[in-house]
Amino acid sequence: MVTKNQLTVNREQANTESPSGTEVEEPPPSKMAVFGQQEEEPPSNKPHGRHRFFGHIADDAWSDWKWHFRNRITTVEELTRFIPLSPEEQAQLKVVTTRYPLSITPHYLSLINPDDPDDPIRKQAIPSILEVTMGMMGCEDPLEERRDAVVPGLVHRYPDRVLMVVTNLCPMLCRHCTRKREWRHGGWVRTADDIDAMLDYLRQNNNIRDVVISGGDPLTLSNHRLEDIISRVRGIAHIEIIRIGTRFPVVLPQRIDAELCAMLSRYGPIWLNTHFNHPRELTPEAAAACDRLLRSGVPVSNQSVLLRGVNDDLHTQMKLCHGLLRIKVRPYYLFQCDEVQGTEHLRTPVEVGLSIIEGMRGHTSGLAVPTFVVDLPDGGGKVPLQPNYMLTEAEEEILLRNYQGHVFHYRNPAYARNQRQKRRPRQALPTSTLFDFAQQQLETAGDRDANRAVVRP
Numbered sequence: 001m002v003t004k005n006q007l008t009v010n011r012e013q014a015n016t017e018s019p020s021g022t023e024v025e026e027p028p029p030s031k032m033a034v035f036g037q038q039e040e041e042p043p044s045n046k047p048h049g050r051h052r053f054f055g056h057i058a059d060d061a062w063s064d065w066k067w068h069f070r071n072r073i074t075t076v077e078e079l080t081r082f083i084p085l086s087p088e089e090q091a092q093l094k095v096v097t098t099r100y101p102l103s104i105t106p107h108y109l110s111l112i113n114p115d116d117p118d119d120p121i122r123k124q125a126i127p128s129i130l131e132v133t134m135g136m137m138g139c140e141d142p143l144e145e146r147r148d149a150v151v152p153g154l155v156h157r158y159p160d161r162v163l164m165v166v167t168n169l170c171p172m173l174c175r176h177c178t179r180k181r182e183w184r185h186g187g188w189v190r191t192a193d194d195i196d197a198m199l200d201y202l203r204q205n206n207n208i209r210d211v212v213i214s215g216g217d218p219l220t221l222s223n224h225r226l227e228d229i230i231s232r233v234r235g236i237a238h239i240e241i242i243r244i245g246t247r248f249p250v251v252l253p254q255r256i257d258a259e260l261c262a263m264l265s266r267y268g269p270i271w272l273n274t275h276f277n278h279p280r281e282l283t284p285e286a287a288a289a290c291d292r293l294l295r296s297g298v299p300v301s302n303q304s305v306l307l308r309g310v311n312d313d314l315h316t317q318m319k320l321c322h323g324l325l326r327i328k329v330r331p332y333y334l335f336q337c338d339e340v341q342g343t344e345h346l347r348t349p350v351e352v353g354l355s356i357i358e359g360m361r362g363h364t365s366g367l368a369v370p371t372f373v374v375d376l377p378d379g380g381g382k383v384p385l386q387p388n389y390m391l392t393e394a395e396e397e398i399l400l401r402n403y404q405g406h407v408f409h410y411r412n413p414a415y416a417r418n419q420r421q422k423r424r425p426r427q428a429l430p431t432s433t434l435f436d437f438a439q440q441q442l443e444t445a446g447d448r449d450a451n452r453a454v455v456r457p
């Protein structure tokens with residue numbers, strides 16, 4: 001059992017303006033609405049959840065996000081107070097953390113089953129020696145975000161939207177993070193000059209209608225600082241929507257308090273994308289956080305990452321997506337894990353994602369089925385993948401299969417087909433294999449670059 005004194009390590013203070021003050025909590029959704037930890041673990045007399053490690057922490061502290069932020073677990077020595085690690089494992093983790101540091105919030109740590117080395121929550125939070133032993137695979141920046149930055153921190157890849165990377169700070173360092181390369185540079189927040197340069201670019205490019213504010217995690221900024229950025233983006237007439245990418249609802253849901261929600265509600269439309277990967281992350285605290293956002297006019301969508309040993313099976317994905325819908329969060333994307341150095345051990349073959357989507361489509365409501373996406377290397381952008389339901393295409397009809405494998409003829413309306421043929425003369429059906437045909441259709445690198453918002457010489 002951990003003593004209170006063991007938790008008084010006073011680290012970097014959360015960048016916050018003021019305490020959450022006179023917050024009036026909305027009644028949280030029923031516990032029946034979310035998946036509790038008990039459901040996934042065998043019955044045990046041992047304390048679980050928060051009470052396993054933090055039963056002595058007062059409710060006031062536990063509901064204060066700054067307490068969680070200050071008390072993140074960031075060293076192997078601290079970790080061993082909670083998770084049994086052999087001397088060999090401790091030595092390995094020390095090697096890993098010199099390259100890829102460690103940070104886990106008490107909330108997220110409380111979800112880990114310390115007795116299970118293959119626990120899916122653990123795999124996302126606790127380093128593995130495979131991060132370095134397989135570290136030669138993949139690359140640091142597979143999505144070429146640095147190359148496509150038009151000013152420091154502003155990535156303009158698609159025609160009508162941009163990504164603002166405002167900090168590299170995160171409450172938890174997820175082992176599968178695409179921006180793992182940033183962890184070695186210490187914590188940083190964009191300077192006022194950097195933010196000014198980003199805003200100038202947005203003002204000068206009136207084709208941009210959608211701004212994604214991300215990081216790191218932008219909710220590590222104080223409300224005051226965040227409001228400064230959001231209000232200035234909202235002040236640009238041609239920006240229609242603002243999106244915030246954050247994992248706080250999952251790893252530190254207490255951050256989504258009344259003060260933050262009140263601020264966000266002043267600058268809508270704001271959409272929030274979060275990152276639940278496993279049904280056990282759908283805690284009552286996370287559900288209450290999403291509920292507060294929704295009641296403030298901020299729709300919440302989920303972008304999960306397909307991870308080996310975490311959520312790479314149909315049952316887990318189905319449970320996750322059903323649980324998301326129960327807390328009114330839309331399952332939006334299921335990402336193939338990017339080719340990032342230090343994540344190879346968590347990556348799955350693309351076929352795994354396809355077979356999960358195959359198992360969901362038609363078997364459950366369409367709203368519960370996320371779009372499976374590969375974010376292409378070299379900055380090629382996102383490509384949705386799904387099982388092939390169109391078997392053949394002929395002049396008058398196409399042949400489709402349904403989710404049960406039954407095959408159906410479908411009459412293709414002649415008018416639409418004729419219109420399409422007028423626009424683009426129909427190509428002869430390929431006599432070569434599908435693969436050869438696909439290769440013939442591949443754009444040249446020049447064509448691809450010409451279609452991107454940023455064209456490099």
Ligand code: SF4
Binds near residue numbers: 176178216
């Ligand atoms: S919260 Fe997002 S940006 Fe931060 S470490 Fe996790 S995956 Fe990476």
